[in-house]
Amino acid sequence: MKKRKIEVVVISDVHLGTHGCHAEELLAYLNSIHPKKLILNGDIVDIWQFNKRYFPPSHLKVLKKIIGMASRGTEVHYITGNHDEMLRKFSATSIGNFSIANKLVLNLDGKKAWIFHGDIFDVSIQNAKWLAKLGSYGYNLLILINRFINWCLAKMGREKYSLSKKIKNSVKGAIKHINDFEKTAADLAIEKNYEYVICGHIHEPKKEQYENKYGKTMYLNSGDWVENLTALEYSFKRWRVYHYNYDKLLPFFVDEDLKEMDMNELIASITEERKVKSSNINKKSLGKQGLTQDGDGM
Structure with a gap:
C-alpha cells in the first residue's frame, strides 16, 4: 500500500515526554506519508517537563521514525520552541538531511513561507518564565484529568469531551490572547512581504486569509498532538489542515515492533541503520571502480 506523497508537512507541539502526548497516533500518521520536507515547528520534546521515569517506548519510536525519515531522503527541519528552547544553542546545526x-x-x-514556533509573541514567557512553566504543569494535569473523564465517558458509550477547549472557549482572556497572537503574526508577515506565516505554540489549528490596509497573507497554525492531533500539509500549491480524528487515514498503523524499547536499543537501532547505509554506499562505489578498471583494461 502506497504512502501519500506530500511536498511539505508541518507538525508542532507534540510534547514528547508528557502524559498528554498522543505518540501512537502521530506514529500512525508519519507511517502513512512520504513528505519531501518535514517541518518540526517547536515543542516536539518537552524539556520543561522531562522526567526520566516517564518516556514510553512509543515516544522513543517517534524520534526513531523522524531520524529514519531523514536517513531516507526527507528534509527534516527542527524549529525550536519554548519547551525545547535548550536546543536553540544548536541553531544553524545541520547533519545530513536534519x-x-x-x-x-x-x-x-x-x-x-515564514515559519517559526511563535512563543516570541507570548508575554508570559518573555517576562515571567516561571509562571509559564507553572501553567504548563497545570495544563498537563488538566490533560490527565481529561483522559480519565473520557475513559469513563467511553465506558458509558458517550462522546469524548475536552476540558481545555471548553475553558479556552469560555474565558474571554484566552480568546483575546489567541486573536492577538494571530493578528500580530499576520501583521508582521504582511510587513515583511511573506505570503504565508506558519506558527504553532497556541495549540489552535487554523488556516485563514488575513488582510489589512498594507496587504494580505495566509495565517496557518499546525495545532498540536495533545488535543487536536493536527498537521499542515502542502501539495499542489495548496495548504490544508489535516485532522487525524476526522480525515481518512491510510492503514499504516503503529509499527509491529513497538515493544519495550529503552534508549540503548534506540541508539543501537539508529547506529545499525547507518552501518547498513554506509555498507551499501561502499558496495556501489566498489562496483563503479570495478567497471572503470575493466573499461581501462579493454
Missing part, C-alpha cells in the same frame, strides 16, 4: 533553526523561510511555488 537541521536545527529558530525560524525558516521556504519558497513554495514562487511564494515565501
Whole structure:
C-alpha cells in the first residue's frame, strides 16, 4: 500500500515526554506519508517537563521514525520552541538531511513561507518564565484529568469531551490572547512581504486569509498532538489542515515492533541503520571502480 506523497508537512507541539502526548497516533500518521520536507515547528520534546521515569517506548519510536525519515531522503527541519528552547544553542546545526533553526523561510511555488514556533509573541514567557512553566504543569494535569473523564465517558458509550477547549472557549482572556497572537503574526508577515506565516505554540489549528490596509497573507497554525492531533500539509500549491480524528487515514498503523524499547536499543537501532547505509554506499562505489578498471583494461 502506497504512502501519500506530500511536498511539505508541518507538525508542532507534540510534547514528547508528557502524559498528554498522543505518540501512537502521530506514529500512525508519519507511517502513512512520504513528505519531501518535514517541518518540526517547536515543542516536539518537552524539556520543561522531562522526567526520566516517564518516556514510553512509543515516544522513543517517534524520534526513531523522524531520524529514519531523514536517513531516507526527507528534509527534516527542527524549529525550536519554548519547551525545547535548550536546543536553540544548536541553531544553524545541520547533519545530513536534519537541521536545527529558530525560524525558516521556504519558497513554495514562487511564494515565501515564514515559519517559526511563535512563543516570541507570548508575554508570559518573555517576562515571567516561571509562571509559564507553572501553567504548563497545570495544563498537563488538566490533560490527565481529561483522559480519565473520557475513559469513563467511553465506558458509558458517550462522546469524548475536552476540558481545555471548553475553558479556552469560555474565558474571554484566552480568546483575546489567541486573536492577538494571530493578528500580530499576520501583521508582521504582511510587513515583511511573506505570503504565508506558519506558527504553532497556541495549540489552535487554523488556516485563514488575513488582510489589512498594507496587504494580505495566509495565517496557518499546525495545532498540536495533545488535543487536536493536527498537521499542515502542502501539495499542489495548496495548504490544508489535516485532522487525524476526522480525515481518512491510510492503514499504516503503529509499527509491529513497538515493544519495550529503552534508549540503548534506540541508539543501537539508529547506529545499525547507518552501518547498513554506509555498507551499501561502499558496495556501489566498489562496483563503479570495478567497471572503470575493466573499461581501462579493454
